[in-house]
Amino acid sequence: MRLSISLTASVAALALVSPAVAQSTTQPHAGAAASPAKPAPVADLVKAIDIPFEQFTLTNGLRVVVHTDRKAPVVAVSVWYDVGSKHEPAGKTGFAHLFEHLMFNGSENAPGDFFEPLKQVGATDLNGTTYFDRTNYFETVPAAALEQALYLESDRMGWLTGAISQAVLDEQRGVVQNEKRQGDNEPYGLVSYKLIEGVFPKGHPYGHSTIGSMADLDRASVQDVKDWFRDHYGPNNAVLVLAGDIDVPTARRLTEKYFGAIKPGPKSVAPQAAVPALAQPRNEVMKDRVAAPLVVKSWPVPGLNDAAAPALEVAAAVLGGLASSRFDNALVKGDKTAVQVSASYSDFAQVGTFTIQALVRPDVDPAIVSRRLDELVAEFIRNGPTADEVQRTLTSTISRRLGGLEAVGGSGGKAVALAEGALYSNDPGFYKKQLAALALQTPASVKAAVQHWLKRPSYSLTVVPGDRDAYEEAQVPPPAEQAPAPDVAAKGTREPMPAVGDVGALAFPKVERARLSNGVELVYAQRTTVPVTQMVASFDAGAAADVADKLGTQSMTLAMIDEGTARLNSIQLAEAKERLGLDIFTGSSADRTTVSFRAPSANLAPALDLWADLLRAPSFPDSELARVRAQMLTQIAQEQTDPEGIEQRIAPPILYGPSHPYAKNQGSGDAKAVAALTRADLVAFHRAWLRPEKAKVFVVSDRPLAEVQAGLNRVLAGWKGEGTAGTKLFLKDRPAPTPRIVLADRPNSPQSRISGLLRTGMRGTDDLLPVITANDALGGDFLGRINMDLRETKHWSYGAYGGFGRHAEEASYQLRAPVQADKTGASIAAMRTEMAAFVGDRPMTQAEFQRTITGATRSLAGNFETSRAVLSAMQANDLYRRPDDYYGTITQRYRAMTRDQLNGAIRSVIDPNRFVWIVIGDAKTVRPQLDSLGLPVEVMRAASVTDVPQGE
Structure with a gap:
């Protein structure tokens, strides 16, 4: 099961290469004339986000929220319990998450692994998570299997403790401790613990990690966990969301049938959790096996129900969330002392954190970056954001939320939005209020929020390369003899688990193929569930096309591709994307190199202009090459400190043989080769491989094929390959690797x-x-x-x-x-x-x-x-x-x-x-x-x- 434990985005997976200022060196393509459409207003994007729902409450206190979405014969089942790590007393850290694992191990009337029956019914998006404020379980099942899913969820809600044995506890305790080791083993893997302890005082409900300590997990007894269940997992502490191919009458009948007999338990009470105030700034330094120093600063701030929440969200985006953020422009693109900088606002139910982090260029003193961050924050507090920064933030943020609500369930779909609102704010429709409040933000409101909250003392942590302190390992004691705890119900008191009906067949959308005027093949499918267009230019290149004696050429080409075009430098390009709610991505596999985008369909025409510019005329400015090269070299060094990164660099030559094209797929490339790359190398790779003869364009959109094709013909007219195209040679006869x-x-x-x-x-x-x-x-x-x-x-x-x-x-x-x-x-x-x-x-x-x-x-x-x-x-x-x-x-x-x-x-x-x-x-x-x-x-x-x- 997945666990969320970090206060910030995972520092172990930092994407190091950012856009930068570019100088124009080529002419714009013929199709880049003024776009026929202007960006859609933010208000229109907000209106497009709607999740109609009805709710009711069973007599035992279970709150049920229902959203009908008939696009596919599936239903998302999402159960959220009002229990998280903030409810854990001293000495029992990690209990909520440990119990999340235990609840997957079968219940009294459905013994065995919970995944077994759900696998057979075809469940997708199946998981559970624990965080400070809640524990949730979710699965998306065929509508014909809904009754079986509800039986299983209700059985572990009402009939669980008899299935918990010492063996089950020992098993899942070991799994959780290995989950902890796995996260801790990554570079910067211990940072989240230091942040939590630095921001919150000892004893604060949010003052310890969700995964807990090894020692507390060691001490958990069978009686402890059974008591924990009885105290927290009653129906009156839960919200059940059903979203998809379901209606309210059916939901009433089925939830009453399966959950109605479960008796309520003690009502969960939110602990007192005021926003703490640090008495003075606190600074710490820790060592870790990392390739680059990391500077982190964090402030305790209000949570999601506070009036300041939307302003803090905008502030984080302007400072370090946008591609054109203040931090990125100043530290990454400007003085080049950092290779990545970000800011984030974590809005928990009762409190929040405002955190900034900078990955420092390895040859730079992190104290310099720390002081510069302080200066930039101070300037932002004095003057606040500009109107354009606020507007770009609103468009980008709301556009991403629009695209993220296509799924009915999972970890970020419509069921999640409804459940969070119900559990944290007593309103399943709270997402609407959040969006409305976000859309009303102004430079003045953002400035007022940061002046109130970011003037307060912060906690600062600097991570520098070096040997870690001794690692806390588990010391599991022998199981103690315990008297059996009484069960809440006798096994076998329920009716048998219901059978699955006829499952609806997949209705995969019709795929159509067409040709653009320049000969590029267009592969298209229409989906009208959300007004979003997703498009991929896929080139027959990939890691297999990398230059054999210059590994990393492809990575550097993709890293430099958004450093500017003939019309726009990097900052202008980033700002233009943000005004459209447009996300442009580059990527590669062993076989393919891709340049793709996602945008609200209302902004499709101007989005195509920007995307086509990147495909056809990236400028690869010499002025930015040294900076991006330094970022890539830092990325390579980071890969050599991370277990997964090390494996990705070692495995391909061993598996395929050193001369095979797939052996080139070694992370971000060879450090010596990347250090010597020139602009000419990147231009040569782009011309040889990212050319129309090697391209296919894949599109899924709510807009009809004719409109998409016409738009592509407009922006790609006259696009032709230059010079000789690249080739790949796959040797067939090779000796197998020696075991x-x-x-x-x-x-x-x-x-x-x-x-x-x-x-x-x-x-x-x-x-x-x-x-x-x-x-x-x-x-x-x-x-x-x-x-x-x-x-x-x-x-x-x-x-x-x-x-x-x-x-x-x-x-x-x-x-x-x-x-x-x-x-x-x-x-x-x-x-x-x-x-x-x-x-x-x-x-x-x-x-x-x-x-x-x-x-x-x-x-x-x-x-x-x-x-x-x-x-x-x-x-x-x-x-x-x-x-x-x-x-x-x-x-x-x-x-x-x-x-x-x-x-x-x-x-x-x-x-x-x-x-x-x-x-x-x-x-x-x-x-x-x-x-x-x-x-x-x-x-x-x-x-x-x-x-x-x-x-x-």
């Missing part, structure tokens, strides 16, 4: 990141559906044998999975398992055993087969509920040379499969003895374990991943 273990020594890591790599001989364009389907029971799902063994049975990992790394020319099999350090060797042995059994004497069972096929067919409607999912599927179908109606016919293919067919397919691919294993961990702890596995062990320093052993 072995490559150990990257990362000292003092509480976890090891294990990767198992197998070159299969298959291509991504092959028909992989049988092997992918078979792998569901081995490594492709939460219920797969590898995850259930390492996580649920042994609780050595927070999650372990295996699947096919699918590229056009290769389809390798790859395992991923972060495990506690002392179980590294045993975990590899366990995975090898599971694979050997699966392709040997314990193949997929009939129950696993039935679960896989049923889940795959029933989940289709939920999988493609959003335009984003449809757009992704359109691109995948094209890359793998599948028909456009592939998902429209896949149900028949699933139903025609047999268990013997699937077992035979996976048996022909997986050989546990041919894997190469990569381990990123502490060699002094891990090496002795690996030496016992019977494979050669090669050791390298994690900080020297360019020296990868590349023997075939």
Whole structure:
């Protein structure tokens, strides 16, 4: 289950490359004449965001909110409990989150893992989270499976404690502690704890992390957790939101049927949680294994129900949220002392935090950046934002919320908006009030808020490279003998779980193809659920097209592509995007390089102008190259401190061979090569690969094809390739990698990141559906044998999975398992055993087969509920040379499969003895374990991943 613990955006995943001021060097394209439309007013965007709802309350206090959305035959079920880490007393930190895990382990009338029945009904967006203010559980299910989902949710609400045993507690405690290790093991992974402790005084309800301490988790007893359940999880402490293919009469009947008999419990009471005032500024320094210093400053401020909340949201965007933010312009693009700066307002139910963070250029004294941040904040307090800054913030913020409300459920859809309002503000429609208040913000209102709140003392933390302090490890005591606690109900007192009705078929939108006037193919699908257009220019390039002796050329080209065009420099470009609510993204896979956008369809015409400028005429200014290069070098250095980043740099040359095009897919590139890149290198890559002959444009929009095609013809007219196009050469005959273990020594890591790599001989364009389907029971799902063994049975990992790394020319099999350090060797042995059994004497069972096929067919409607999912599927179908109606016919293919067919397919691919294993961990702890596995062990320093052993 996912856990939110950070007060700010994850500092471990900072995107280091930002836009910068650019100088025009080329002429605008012919289609860049004045756009035929002006940006839509903010008021019109606000009006487009509407989630009609009705609500009622059962006699036991359960509040039910219903929203009808008939676009797909699915219903989002979202249960929010008024209990979070702020309710935890001293000595019991982490209990709310631990209990979130326990509630996935089955209940008295539905024993076994909660994921098992939901997998079979085809649930999507299935998870649970814990935070300061709440615990929530959510799943989107076919409408025909709604009764079963409600049965399961109600059973764990009313009939849970009898299913909690010492074994279950020990299992989930171990999983949670590995979840904690996994987050802590990342660069800057301990920052969130310091921020919480620095901003809030000891004993404040918001003054400890949601995941808790190792010691408190160790001390949790069965009686403790049962008492915790009885005190907090009654129906009168919950909000149930049903959104989708459902109406109010049906919701009344079903919620009364399944939840009505549950007795209310003690009413949850919000703890006293005033906004604290720091007596004086507080500054701390901590060391961490990071490549660049980090400066963080945080203020305690009011929460989301305070009148100051919308003004603080705007202030954070203007200072460090917009692409043209004050911090970015001054520190990243201006004096170039930082490689990334951001600001955020975290609006909790009772309090909030206003946090700024700057990733400092490695050769700069972080004290210089800290002082400059103070100066910029002081200037902002004195003068406030401009009217244009406020307007750009409002348009950008509201446009993103418009696009984010297409899904009925998940972690950010319409059910979430309604549940948050009901639980935090006693009004499911509170999102409307928030948007209205946001739209009313002015420079004066924002200035008044920051003058009141940001003049107060703040907490400052500077993270510098160095050895971490000793890590707090778990010391789980032996289980104590305890008297059995009384159960709230006797097992078996309910009716059996209801069956699932006929599940509605997937209605994948019709995909149409057309040609633009310049010959580029247009692949289009219409979705009218939200007035948003998403568009991707996909080029036949990708990491495989990177320059062999200059790895990182593609990354640098994409990083520089929005540094300016012939018409606009970087700041002007960023401001223009913000006025339109336009987001432009660049990205790449092994096979494709993409330049994409998302915008309100009301602003489609001017959005196309900006997007086309970036495609056709990026200026790649020499004046900004040194800065962006420094950012990219910092990114590369950061990748060498992060377990996942290290693996991404090591694995491709080992798996594919050093001369293979896919071996180039090594993170952000080679530091020496990036340091030597010139503007001419970037221009040459752009001309060779980002050209119309290599492009296809994919679009999902509420606007008709004719309008989209006409708009593209206008802005791309006359676009032609220049010079010689790039080519990729894929060698077919290569020796397989030698089975072995490559150990990257990362000292003092509480976890090891294990990767198992197998070159299969298959291509991504092959028909992989049988092997992918078979792998569901081995490594492709939460219920797969590898995850259930390492996580649920042994609780050595927070999650372990295996699947096919699918590229056009290769389809390798790859395992991923972060495990506690002392179980590294045993975990590899366990995975090898599971694979050997699966392709040997314990193949997929009939129950696993039935679960896989049923889940795959029933989940289709939920999988493609959003335009984003449809757009992704359109691109995948094209890359793998599948028909456009592939998902429209896949149900028949699933139903025609047999268990013997699937077992035979996976048996022909997986050989546990041919894997190469990569381990990123502490060699002094891990090496002795690996030496016992019977494979050669090669050791390298994690900080020297360019020296990868590349023997075939």
